[in-house]
Amino acid sequence: MDNQMIRVLVIDDEEGLADFMQRILSLKGYAAFMETDGVGAVNFFKNERPDIVLIDIDLGYSEIDGVEVLKRIKEIDKNAVCIMVTRITDEESVKKSKEYGAMHYLLKPLDSKDIVAAVDEAARVIRQRRAS
Template identity: 25%
Template sequence: MLLIAEDDQNVRAMFERIFRDAGFTVLTETDGLAALHAIVRERPDVVLTDFDMPRLNGLELCRAIRGHHQLSDTPVAIISGSLAPGDPRAVEAQLCATLVKPFTREALVAAVRRLVDGGRHHHDAEPSPCPAAQSPSGAARA
């Protein structure tokens, strides 16, 4: 299951359609706090979050996931037009992928599929199985 946290209704609907068409089971939420509650309840395989959202932004959501003992191994990707791979904020939040706008539908689905295929993982293991640790810039990019 993929949880998408996106506050823009049109973007959320587009992402939901893209991922359902690609064979994913999708759950959507409209803000970071609602997404966190859904993540606790549903335990999705991957979280895809927008950067700018009300109540918890994408980085705050990722930090909350990493700080939760039952969720800390959940792969998280963030979508942003301003947060580049390797940004210290992305590294500190332990994001697994930074998807920089603009990107193609194919690149978006491929990035999320890589996270699903990689599975749950902890970020304190050495060497880290996180895709971000494998990238020289510090975060996987679509």
């Protein structure tokens, strides 16, 4: 199964960074989408059910932060594959994200190789689930 069959939602309030991640993933063949607001992202997830979600923990201008986005997404689909993206290394956010089922953590500033490697690994998990 090629990457085009894998849908990725990028959530970051920094529109330039969200666009960068979306373009990188699109170039690698993923069907990538972006949201810059937590509430909008949860609604997108509810309606579109992407396979993988990259979530910025600090959604500064959003009503809800990334940890709350993760929690709400997992309430919709407990098997959702989520990768947290952050500048913040506060242990409480890390702990809550792990409790809610985040698969990975990526630290900003982001390198395109790190983004692709994390999404590729998540895509392998998705493919394994679909094959079984």
